[in-house]
Amino acid sequence: MPEVHIRPASPDDEEPLARLDRDTWSPLHAVTPRPEPPYGPFFTERWGPPDHLVAEYAGRVVGYVRLGFPTPLASNAHVRQIAGLAVAEDARGLGVGRALVRAAVAEARARGARRITLRVLGHNAPARALYASEGFVVEGVQPEEFLVGGAYVDDVMMGRSLV
Structure with missing residues (x-):
């Protein structure tokens, strides 16, 4: 059985990650409308390859995690935030999500973060x-913060220490 391999993203991942992002869109996790053509780029000025780790399984891109700063403030620079995570439908149950979360925690720690949030x-x-x-x-809950699919849903803040 192949293993999940986690690696830094590269510009060559643009198309597979864009397709994965579109294919995994769901009101279970998305607060933005379903993507419609023409599709925008996956990598942007705000979120580029250095902000992503990619999961591969059997030689195929099956997931990613986006890791960034929760704010642009210097006083908050010791915190990293998981700002996105996606796993292909057919790769669920293989440990891809767990591998991505663990890789994000390790990467945040390697970048000197003291905390990681999401x-x-x-x-x-x-x-x-x-x-x-x-x-x-759970470190906080904003009740009914989003209206998704006709229902109000809570925004749950979670975090953990890295020290």
Whole structure:
């Protein structure tokens, strides 16, 4: 059985990551409308290859995690935030999400972060369970922060120490 391989993203990952992002769009985790053609680029001025780790399984891109700063403030520069995570439907249950979370934690630590945070929609039970199993705890909830698919959903802030 092949293993999940995590690596830094490169500019060559533009198309596979853009396709993965479109294919995995779901109201379970997305607060933006479903992507429609013409599609914009995956890598942008704000989020480039250095902000992404890519998961490969059996030689195919099957996931990514986006790691950035929660704010542009110098006083907050010791914190990194998981700002996106996607796993291909047919790769779920293979440990890809867990490998990406662990890689993001390791990368944040390697970049000198003391904490790592994330935001997850309250109704996304699978993601919340994964994050909790990796040591993230709920640090705050913004009730009914988003209107998704006709329902109000909570925005849940989770985090963990890296020291």
